[in-house]
Amino acid sequence: MPFALLRYGLRRAHRPFDDIPPTPPLRQSYDVAIIGGGGHGLAAAYYLSHHHGIRSVAVLEKGYLAGGNTARNTTTIRSNYLTQASIRFYREAVSLFGTMSQDLGFNVMFSQRGQLTLAHSEATMRSFHLRAEMGKHAGTGVEVVDARTVRELCPHLNMDEGGQHEVLGGLWHKDGGTARHDAVAWGYAKRAAEKGVEIHQRTTVTAIRSQGDRVTEIVTDRGTIRAGQVLQAAGGLNGQIAELAGFPLPIRCFPLQAMVTQPLKPFLHTLVSSANLHTYLVQSSRGEIVIGGGSDPYQLASTRSTFDQKEALAQGALHLFPFLHNVRLLRQWAGITDMTPDYSPIMGASPLANYWLDAGWGTWGFKATPVAGKYMAETIATGRVPDIIAPFALDRFDRFALLNEMGATAASH
Amino acid sequence: MKRLTCPMNGPRDITEFQYLGPLRSTRAEDPSAVTRHLFYAGNPIGPLVEWWRHRPSNTVFLAERHTGTDRIIRTWLPDGSETQNA
Numbered sequence: 001m002p003f004a005l006l007r008y009g010l011r012r013a014h015r016p017f018d019d020i021p022p023t024p025p026l027r028q029s030y031d032v033a034i035i036g037g038g039g040h041g042l043a044a045a046y047y048l049s050h051h052h053g054i055r056s057v058a059v060l061e062k063g064y065l066a067g068g069n070t071a072r073n074t075t076t077i078r079s080n081y082l083t084q085a086s087i088r089f090y091r092e093a094v095s096l097f098g099t100m101s102q103d104l105g106f107n108v109m110f111s112q113r114g115q116l117t118l119a120h121s122e123a124t125m126r127s128f129h130l131r132a133e134m135g136k137h138a139g140t141g142v143e144v145v146d147a148r149t150v151r152e153l154c155p156h157l158n159m160d161e162g163g164q165h166e167v168l169g170g171l172w173h174k175d176g177g178t179a180r181h182d183a184v185a186w187g188y189a190k191r192a193a194e195k196g197v198e199i200h201q202r203t204t205v206t207a208i209r210s211q212g213d214r215v216t217e218i219v220t221d222r223g224t225i226r227a228g229q230v231l232q233a234a235g236g237l238n239g240q241i242a243e244l245a246g247f248p249l250p251i252r253c254f255p256l257q258a259m260v261t262q263p264l265k266p267f268l269h270t271l272v273s274s275a276n277l278h279t280y281l282v283q284s285s286r287g288e289i290v291i292g293g294g295s296d297p298y299q300l301a302s303t304r305s306t307f308d309q310k311e312a313l314a315q316g317a318l319h320l321f322p323f324l325h326n327v328r329l330l331r332q333w334a335g336i337t338d339m340t341p342d343y344s345p346i347m348g349a350s351p352l353a354n355y356w357l358d359a360g361w362g363t364w365g366f367k368a369t370p371v372a373g374k375y376m377a378e379t380i381a382t383g384r385v386p387d388i389i390a391p392f393a394l395d396r397f398d399r400f401a402l403l404n405e406m407g408a409t410a411a412s413h
Numbered sequence: 414m415k416r417l418t419c420p421m422n423g424p425r426d427i428t429e430f431q432y433l434g435p436l437r438s439t440r441a442e443d444p445s446a447v448t449r450h451l452f453y454a455g456n457p458i459g460p461l462v463e464w465w466r467h468r469p470s471n472t473v474f475l476a477e478r479h480t481g482t483d484r485i486i487r488t489w490l491p492d493g494s495e496t497q498n499a
Binding site (some may be wrong): 043239240248249250251252253297299301302304306308341365397398 | 414415428432434435445448451452453454456458461462478480481482483
């Protein structure tokens with residue numbers, strides 16, 4: 001790759017190239033139809049076409065490519081979860097990000113600079129010890145650190161000594177990082193399209209027809225297609241799409257709001273997060289401070305932003321870094337998070353034999369983009385659910401085999 | 414600031430209220446109904462009937478709200494068993 005770049009740079013005549021081809025007309029039938037052209041759906045298309053030789057794939061996207069939650073998350077990549085099943089899964093996600101730019105020949109700007117979660121109480125410290133031990137057992141880089149180490153890792157942080165939110169210590173996750181969310185989706189789309197995957201933007205699925213326990217046809221506003229296998233990866237609309245397929249999902253939707261400031265000189269090397277203040281911050285490679293993530297307190301399907309959420313986020317950010325008080329906000333947005341009862345995703349089989357789920361990604365979906373795509377592709381190609389994603393099956397709610405990850409995030413829920 | 418009308422106290426700032434989630438009905442003797450009650454709540458893009466609590470007065474009541482527009486359609490006090498309130 002570096003040599004290709006060098007060659008391109010030294011060439012006199014620069015030919016422009018299209019990363020992602022325009023939307024072609026819909027064919028009548030495909031081996032695989034993927035509902036949702038976000039990171040997850042595109043990653044699955046990439047793995048199907050590159051690793052399993054399945055090239056007759058249509059990705060159906062209602063809006064534009066990766067314009068939903070792939071564009072609206074806060075790009076945190078980490079594996080400091082609590083249950084063994086989750087840690088194993090997200091650990092592979094982090095390692096796939098490590099080689100993604102090379103694998104795709106597309107710079108996703110993965111920056112593995114560590115994530116620091118702050119404890120403002122003894123109770124939080126105790127829960128961090130549990131998470132650290134569970135993480136070490138599963139082989140992820142996570143440890144509890146004291147206040148002094150926190151100050152060394154993040155010298156600009158307000159330790160609030162003697163105050164209400166005094167920093168007593170933290171959970172230091174050195175494997176944590178961030179990447180450019182758009183590039184992840186574009187990279188997968190580009191490489192999948194090279195192998196013949198068709199990406200249909202502005203194509204809304206309006207009905208899903210089935211016979212017995214098999215999906216036969218997918219009706220869109222641009223025509224009807226037949227598909228051998230179907231993958232649902234529709235982000236905030238997962239509940240509605242599953243309803244079209246004829247079954248309910250244990251999902252409730254809440255908007256998650258975030259914002260970015262104007263670019264500043266680099267001062268914040270690590271990702272900093274505080275569950276007590278419901279705030280996390282990361283400085284992007286452009287210098288902007290990304291501040292997340294406040295969930296609206298009640299169910300909503302609208303991506304409007306509210307002043308009170310912005311105020312709460314700003315309050316948390318100013319508490320941690322008071323010198324940000326004159327900094328201006330550049331952009332703010334909301335994404336619809338499809339929350340599950342146990343804060344873990346739903347992957348694998350559905351009540352229909354040839355219809356597969358990659359849903360319930362709530363506030364934790366971006367980091368899982370490569371690993372979910374990899375194993376959903378394997379599931380579709382082989383018809384068998386791999387071990388690593390088996391614990392995330394939809395039927396875990398009937399078996400009361402929940403994977404509780406409620407404490408493993410700083411978003412306010 | 415958004416306001417919600419408490420059936421006991423009239424229109425109040427929405428930050429005074431606690432959201433208790435969509436109305437669900439259950440029958441303890443039917444296991445699948447219990448699973449539904451615990452994990453499968455209503456998630457429409459449209460009108461949704463849900464429980465709210467006014468914190469200062471501890472008034473628990475029902476509200477119908479449109480989840481697409483966030484417009485509150487009506488609020489009322491529950492009366493009788495759970496299934497009669499929908």
